[in-house]
Amino acid sequence: MIPAVDYIRILPELVLSIFGIIVMMVDPVLPEQSPKKPLGVIAVIGVLAALAATAYQPGFYGSAFYNTVSVDTFSVFFHVVVLLIALVVILISFEYLDVQRIRSGEYYALVLFGTVGMMLMSAAVELVLIFIALEISSISTYILAGMRRRAAESAEASLKYFLLGSFATAFFLYGVALIFGATGTTNVYGIAHYFQTQQASVLAYLAVGLMFVGLGFKVASAPFHVWTPDVYEGSPAPVVALMSTGPKAAAFAVLLRVLFATGAPGWFWMVWVSAALSMTLGNIGALVQQNVKRLLAYSSIAHAGYLLVAFAAAKQVGISAAIFYAASYAAMNVGAFAVIGHFASEGEKYVTLDDYAGLGRRSPLLAATLTIFLLSLIGIPVTGGFFAKFYVFSAALQSNLVGLTIIGVINSAIAAYYYLRVIVYMYMRDERVEAPVARIPAGLGVGLAISLVATIYLGVMPGRVLDYAIQSAQDLLK
Amino acid sequence: MVPLSYYLVLSAILFACGVAGFLIKRNIITIFLSIELMLNGVNLSFVAFAAQLNKLEGHIFVFFVMVVAAAEAAVGLAIIIAVFRTRETLNVDRVNLLKL
Numbered sequence: 237m238i239p240a241v242d243y244i245r246i247l248p249e250l251v252l253s254i255f256g257i258i259v260m261m262v263d264p265v266l267p268e269q270s271p272k273k274p275l276g277v278i279a280v281i282g283v284l285a286a287l288a289a290t291a292y293q294p295g296f297y298g299s300a301f302y303n304t305v306s307v308d309t310f311s312v313f314f315h316v317v318v319l320l321i322a323l324v325v326i327l328i329s330f331e332y333l334d335v336q337r338i339r340s341g342e343y344y345a346l347v348l349f350g351t352v353g354m355m356l357m358s359a360a361v362e363l364v365l366i367f368i369a370l371e372i373s374s375i376s377t378y379i380l381a382g383m384r385r386r387a388a389e390s391a392e393a394s395l396k397y398f399l400l401g402s403f404a405t406a407f408f409l410y411g412v413a414l415i416f417g418a419t420g421t422t423n424v425y426g427i428a429h430y431f432q433t434q435q436a437s438v439l440a441y442l443a444v445g446l447m448f449v450g451l452g453f454k455v456a457s458a459p460f461h462v463w464t465p466d467v468y469e470g471s472p473a474p475v476v477a478l479m480s481t482g483p484k485a486a487a488f489a490v491l492l493r494v495l496f497a498t499g500a501p502g503w504f505w506m507v508w509v510s511a512a513l514s515m516t517l518g519n520i521g522a523l524v525q526q527n528v529k530r531l532l533a534y535s536s537i538a539h540a541g542y543l544l545v546a547f548a549a550a551k552q553v554g555i556s557a558a559i560f561y562a563a564s565y566a567a568m569n570v571g572a573f574a575v576i577g578h579f580a581s582e583g584e585k586y587v588t589l590d591d592y593a594g595l596g597r598r599s600p601l602l603a604a605t606l607t608i609f610l611l612s613l614i615g616i617p618v619t620g621g622f623f624a625k626f627y628v629f630s631a632a633l634q635s636n637l638v639g640l641t642i643i644g645v646i647n648s649a650i651a652a653y654y655y656l657r658v659i660v661y662m663y664m665r666d667e668r669v670e671a672p673v674a675r676i677p678a679g680l681g682v683g684l685a686i687s688l689v690a691t692i693y694l695g696v697m698p699g700r701v702l703d704y705a706i707q708s709a710q711d712l713l714k
Numbered sequence: 715m716v717p718l719s720y721y722l723v724l725s726a727i728l729f730a731c732g733v734a735g736f737l738i739k740r741n742i743i744t745i746f747l748s749i750e751l752m753l754n755g756v757n758l759s760f761v762a763f764a765a766q767l768n769k770l771e772g773h774i775f776v777f778f779v780m781v782v783a784a785a786e787a788a789v790g791l792a793i794i795i796a797v798f799r800t801r802e803t804l805n806v807d808r809v810n811l812l813k814l
Contacts, residue, residue: 364775371782375789382793388800389811395797396812398790399745403736405786406752409779410729413756413772417722417763422771466812 242300245307246359247289248315249352255282256348263341272341276330276679279344283323283351290315303423304362310559310708314358314489317563318482320686321570322351325478327683328574332474335582335674338383347478350376354486363412363422366490370408370454373486374401377479381471387583393470400453400463408450414443428498436501444500448507454487456480457540458513465521468533473577473584476529480536480573481566488543488562492555496547497712507548508640514541515647522654526588528576531654532569535613538651539565542628545644549631555709557627560702564620564694568612571687575606578680579673586671592658594667602673603662605684610655612691615648620694627702721762728755742794742804746787753783 243250259275259282266272290312299306326347333343353372360366378401382394416422418439419430431440452460468476495503518538525531543565546558579595579602580587596603612619615626625648632641676684694701728751735748757776764772794804801809 364771364778367775368778368782371785375785378789378793382796385796386800391793391796391800392809392811394793395742395809398793399736399742399749402746402749402786402790403752406729406732406749406756409753409756410759412775413725413759413763416760416772416775417767420767420769422775470812 238301241296241298242305244296245293245298245300246305246356247292248286248319249355249359251289252282252286252348252352252355255279255285256345256352258282259345259348260342263345266341269339271334272339272344273330273334275341275344276326276333279326279348280323282348283319283326286351286355287316287319287323290319299361303425304365305356305359306361307359308708308711309704310489310492310712311359313559313563313704313708314485315355317485317566318351318354318358320690321478321482321485321566322347324570324574324683324686325474327679327686328477328577329474330679331677332472332577336384336472336584337582338472340383343380343383346376346380350380350478351482354482357486358489360490361424361493363416363424363494366494367409367412370487370490371405373483374405374454377475377483380475380478381467383472383475384584387470389470390472393467396463397467397471404450404453404460406450407446407453411443411445411447411450414439414446418443424493424498427494427500431499431501440500441502444495444502445506447495448491448503448510451487451491452510455484455491455540455543456537457510457544458517458537459510461514461517461537461540464537465525465530465533468536469527469530473529473573473580476532477570477573477577480532481569484536484540485562485566488558491547492558492712496551496555504548507544508637511541511544511548511640512643514538514544515644516541519647519650519654523650525654526590528589528592528658529573529587531589531658532572532576535651535655536569538647539569539613541647542625542644545632545637545640546628548637548640549628549635551713552706552709553627553631553634555712556702556705557624557631559705559708560627560694560698561624563701563705564612564624564691567620567687567690567694568609571684571691572606572609572613574680574684574687575602575609578602578676579671581672581674589658589661590668591671592661593665594662595671595673596663598667598671599673602676605688607659607662608688608691610658612695614652614655618692618695620691620698622695623698623702624694718762718766721758725755725758725762728752728758731755740805740807742797742806742809745806746790746794750783750787753779 356369522534732752
C-alpha cells in the first residue's frame with residue numbers, strides 16, 4: 237500500500253505529465269493549419285501549476301515509492317531551475333513556431349514530458365528510475381531537435397543527437413550493470429553504504445568510469461563533446477535553449493547524487509582531466525566560429541568544464557558551487573538563445589556574426605539584452621556569471637586545486653575574447669546585410685524579462701540562492 | 715553450472731562488438747543496430763549478476779531496458795526517415811551539412 241504522501245512527493249511531475257497529456261488530446265481538436273498558440277498557453281499553465289506544486293513540497297521532505305524518489309532541498313532546487321527553464325522556453329516558442337511555420341502541437345507536449353524526465357532525474361535515488369528519467373528527457377529532446385522537419389540541418393542534428401545520445405546511454409547502462417554486480421544493489425543509499433563499509437573492487441572502478449562516460453556525453457564535457465556544435469547549430473534555437481541547460485543541469489544532478497554523494501572511488505582524476513580538457517577545447521574551438529549558435533555550443537562545452545572544476549573540489553563547498561553554477565548558467569544561456577532565436581527569422585537565416593553587425597543601432601533593446609547575457613557568460617560582476625565562477629574557483633582553491641584553478645582563470649580570459657567579439661560586431665560594425673528585426677512579441681518579452689531578472693538577481697543578491705545551494709549540499713551528504 | 719565470469723566476458727564481447735560497429739559502419743541502420751547490440755550485451759550482464767547475487771533488481775532492469783530500447787527504436791527510425799527524406803541517403807558520411 238502506497239501512502240498518500242508519496243503522491244505529494246511526486247506532485248510536480250504528476251501535474252506536468254497530466255498537462256502534457258491534455259496538450260496531446262487538445263491538439264487533434266484544433267484546425268490542422270492553425271497556429272498552436274492555445275496549446276502553448278495550456279503548457280504555460282501546466283508549468284506554473286507544477287511550480288506551485290513544487291512550492292508546496294518543502295513540508296513533505298522524505299523518500300517515496302519504496303525508496304526510489306527522494307524529495308529534499310536538492311531536488312526542490314533543481315525542480316525550480318528546470319521548471320523556470322521550461323517556462324521561458326515555452327514562452328519564447330510562441331513566436332518562433334509561428335515564424336518557422338512549425339504547426340506541430342506535440343512540440344509543447346514534448347517540452348513538458350522532457351521536463352518531467354529532468355525533474356525525476358534530480359529526485360531519483362534508484363538507478364532504475366534514474367535510467368528511465370534520463371531516457372524520458374533524452375527521447376523528448378531527440379524529437380525536439382528535429383522539429384524543423386523540412387530543414388535538412390534540423391533532421392541531421394536530430395540524427396546525430398539521437399545516435400550519440402543512445403551510444404552514451406549504453407555506456408551509462410553498462411556502468412549501472414557493473415555497479416549492480418559490484419555492490420548488489422541499485423539503490424543510491426545502498427551503494428553509498430557499500431562504499432563506506434567495504435573496499436571497492438575493480439568492478440566498481442570500471443563501473444564509475446563507464447557511468448562517467450555516459451553522463452559526460454549528456455553534459456557535453458570533453459572528450460565526449462564532439463556532437464555538441466553540430467547538434468546546437470542544426471536544432472531550433474528555443475530547443476537549444478532547453479537542451480543546453482535543462483538536461484545538463486539534470487545530468488549534473490545525477491552525477492552529484494550517484495558518483496559524488498555516494499563516495500564512489502576513482503572519479504577524481506577523470507573529473508580533473510575532463511574539466512581541464514572541456515575548458516580548453518571549448519574555448520579554443522569557440523575562437524574561430526562564425527556561426528553564433530556554434531559559438532555558444534563551444535561556450536557551453538567550456539561551461540561544462542567550469543562546472544566540473546567544482547566537482548573536483550571538496551565535497552560540500554564543491555557541491556553548493558556546482559548547484560549555484562548550474563542555476564546561473566541556465567538563466568543566462570536560455571536568455572542568449574531566446575535572442576538568437578528571435579533574430580534568426582524565418583528558416584533561421586541570420587545566425588552568423590556578420591548578420592549581427594549593426595544590431596545595436598537597428599534594435600537597441602535586443603542588442604542590450606544579448607550584451608548583458610554575454611557579459612554574464614564572461615563572468616563580469618553584477619551578473620550571475622560572476623558569482624558562479626567566483627564560487628567555483630574559490631571552492632577549487634579551498635581544496636588546493638591550484639593547477640585546475642589556473643587553467644580555469646586563463647580560460648576565462650580567453651573566453652572574454654569571443655564573447656566580446658559578438659558585442660563588438662553588434663555595436664561597432666556597419667551592417668552589410670539587411671537583416672530585418674521584427675517587434676518583440678509579448679511571450680518573448682516575458683521570457684527575456686524572466687531570464688534577465690534571474691541573471692541580474694543572481695549577480696546582485698546571490699545570498700538567498702546560495703543559501704539554498706548550501707542547504708541542498710547538506711541534504712545530499714546526509 | 716557455467717561460472718559468472720563466462721557470462722561477463724561474453725557480455726563484454728557483445729558490448730565491444732557494438733562499439734566497434736558503431737564506430738566502423740557507415741550505414742545509419744547498421745549503426746543503430748550496433749547500439750541495440752550494446753544494450754543487449756548490458757542485459758546479459760544484468761541477468762548474470764541477478765542470478766549470481768539472487769536479487770530481483772537485475773531482472774527488473776532488463777525489462778525496463780527492453781522497453782526503453784523499443785521506444786528508442788520507434789523514435790530513431792522516425793528520425794532516420796526524416797533524414798532520408800531530406801538527403802536521400804543512409805550513408806553517415808554523406809549526412810554532413812553540419813561539419814563535424
